[in-house]
Amino acid sequence: MKPKSLLKGGFWITFGTFATRFFSLISSLVLARLLSPKEFGVIGIVYVFWSFFTLFTQDTAGAFIIYKGVEDPHFLNAAYTVSLSIGLIFAFIMVAVSPLVGNFFNEPSVTQLLIAFSLNIVLSSLYYVYTGVMTRQMQYRELANISLISGVARLLSTIISAVLGLSYWSFAIGDTTGWITGCILAKHYSGRRYRIKLLPEVRDEVVSYCLATVKSNLGFYANANLDNFAVGKFLGSAMLGYYSLAYQLTMALSTVFNSVISQLGMPIFAQLSDDKQQEDVLYKVVEQIAFLTAPLYALFFLIINENSIALIFGSKWIPIATIIPWLLVFAYFRVINTPLNNMLSAKGLPKVNAKVNLHIAPIAVIGFVVGAHTGGILGVSIAVALILGIGWTLYWWWMGCKVLGWSLKKFLIPCFTPTFITIPALALSFYLPFVFRPILFTLIYFVGVYVISPSQFCKYRVLATQAKDWIISKRAGNSS
Structure with a gap:
């Protein structure tokens, strides 16, 4: 393509x-x-x-x-x-x-x-x-x-x-x-x-693939939904209402990115026959997604506070302000893991996704229950960030790279590098007046990218130029 x-x-x-x-x-x-x-x-x-x-x-x-x-x-x-x-x-x-x-x-x-x-x-x-x-x-x-x-x-x-x-x-x-x-x-x-x-001659292949995908989905369901189950069961409907709204807000961007990655990536991955080419393409996709989404989630964290929540949704929803930062951690890593999930499915290996999701699910459920009992909805959101954010990412990439014979270190570097750049940018801009936070954060972030990953800084410029040229060409075509 x-x-x-x-x-x-x-x-x-x-x-x-x-x-x-x-x-x-x-x-x-x-x-x-x-x-x-x-x-x-x-x-x-x-x-x-x-x-x-x-x-x-x-x-x-x-x-x-x-x-x-x-x-x-x-x-x-x-x-x-x-x-x-x-x-x-x-x-x-x-x-x-x-x-x-x-x-x-x-x-x-x-x-x-x-x-x-x-x-x-x-x-x-x-x-x-x-x-x-x-x-x-x-x-x-x-x-x-x-x-x-x-x-x-x-x-x-x-x-x-x-x-x-x-x-x-x-x-x-x-x-x-x-x-x-x-x-x-x-x-x-x-x-x-x-x-x-x-037909019998095609039935087994279809059913086998679908069953492996269902197993993967079951594990993913436990990881992505049983936190809501724990909140609803142990903390009540009202607390689940707070948690559900916070979850919807923080997952809005990840849903967009995951849909783009899945619909665009999987068909392309499936049509690449060379293993080395698939590895290089996956690396580039992960790198670009990480450097794009990490600053976006950080900006979301900076602008969503008690005042903005009260203004948009009403003061009754202020309690969600404390759990949003932790859910954003999960949202970021959920996006980062999607290309690997798609690559394994495109290579006919959904069973690997199933194994990873089913392995992490019991740990996640225990974390949700402990978090609910010890810290309420905040405890659950912390468990989500640590287990499903960081832990799930490390385990999934380790398992995927092991099966595919690819370098784990090669892929973990782009997964975590943008997060390390955003941390000082967040720390330096967090205590400024609300209006200036996004501006200073953006400046510090791009300086960090320029220093730590100058090649990525150049890619930012190339992508911006390509997008601008495409928009200009579309406008010229429509006007003619």
């Missing part, structure tokens, strides 16, 4: 994902104003279990399509059949266990909400197949359009429902509207015909 096409594809993915997160953030902002922390906590419980069931549909059959390609209709139909079957099975399971979940948390409304969300399990099983085909075909502009339109549909239906006084049902109505819209558009844009057909 040519650099200009790569930049163009990255732009459309970023645009689509940013639009989705922007609409989601606006939705959260409106609902935070209209709902109480307890009501936010109720929907937080629902999303914990909704996220669990989507493990079996998200990035399973779709990831297989990206890995295998769309040329053979037998594999495509098999992936479609497996994904739809899984969606239907787990929708019924979700309905069956919903009363147990409601009783466990002593929240009867959770039962009704989970039943409503079961339809979205089926919709997601179809959506990820369609978007998997589109991603493999690199239809990034169409994917961006789908994200934009479905995001608008979700936002409008959510806000209208909330204004009408439907409380946490606004989330269910908005999400279902978004999934239906996305499915209709994705099926149309993918341009493929899908049949329920599972």
Whole structure:
């Protein structure tokens, strides 16, 4: 893929994902104003279990399509059949266990909400197949359009429902509207015909890949969601409401970056046949992502304080200010680990991701429980930063490099170097007046990059020039 096409594809993915997160953030902002922390906590419980069931549909059959390609209709139909079957099975399971979940948390409304969300399990099983085909075909502009339109549909239906006084049902109505819209558009844009057909000669390969991906997703789910479970169970719905909003805010950027990396990176990684070329490409991707995201998360930390939270969300949400810095640590390393996850999947090794995630999950759960009992939501967020931020990163790269036969040191240097540059920049700018913090931090950070990594400083300039030239060319093309 040519650099200009790569930049163009990255732009459309970023645009689509940013639009989705922007609409989601606006939705959260409106609902935070209209709902109480307890009501936010109720929907937080629902999303914990909704996220669990989507493990079996998200990035399973779709990831297989990206890995295998769309040329053979037998594999495509098999992936479609497996994904739809899984969606239907787990929708019924979700309905069956919903009363147990409601009783466990002593929240009867959770039962009704989970039943409503079961339809979205089926919709997601179809959506990820369609978007998997589109991603493999690199239809990034169409994917961006789908994200934009479905995001608008979700936002409008959510806000209208909330204004009408439907409380946490606004989330269910908005999400279902978004999934239906996305499915209709994705099926149309993918341009493929899908049949329920599972031939024996392709079944084993499809099922094996999907099972390995599900195992990886299970571990990732435990790592990324059971902190919410621990907060909801041991600290109550109100505390989960605080934690959920802080989590949504800090993960907004990482969701955008992870989507860009996955949709753009995995198809490219899958088409690289040379092992050395894959290693070099992965190194460059990690290096650029680390130097891009580290200062962005640091700036987020500088501008989000009690005053800005009270101004945006209301004074009732001020307690989230203490946990945001720790969740930002996890958000940064989550982005850094995504390229390795994609590379292993692209090389047909999702079982390595599964092993890493399942190994770290028990340690993470223990950390969440201990953190909840000793420090409340702050204790949980510290456990997330230390175990899922630093510990998970070290272990994942060690395991990945060991399996691939690549140098661990080579990849850890770009992972951690930008963080070491941001620390003094943060320390020197933190106690300045609010308006001057971002300015001084940016200056100190770029000076640090220039001193410690002059080659990266030159890359900043090259990337800025390429982006500027592409924008100018687009404007010239539109005007003509």
